Amino acid sequence: MIVTVGLVLLIISYVGIILLSFEFYDEYDDKLYLIVGILFIFHVVSLIFSLGIATPVLGAVAWALTYSALSNTVRKLRRSQYSSQI
Secondary structure (H helix, E strand, O other): OHHHHHHHHHHHHHHHHHHHHHHHHHHHOOHHHHHHHHHHHHHHHHHHHOOOOHHHHHHHHHHHHHHHHHHHHHHHHHHHHHHHHO
16 A cells, blocks of 8 residues: 555656656757656656566666756856856
């Protein structure tokens, strides 16, 4: 019972991350966000159907690409902020 509740909450949180990555793709036009969203979709599907080794690998790659995409976005925003101050 408690494992089922935990799995449902995990899937709900991943759906939020997927929606957020697609929103960031629309807002900042960075293809990494689109790739991250698709990888998280595959990750959730592999969680639901217990596809073995694919689950942790997809999760790790998706989180690493999320970190990379967010650092690129922060760098671009800082650059645009500094150029507007000059």
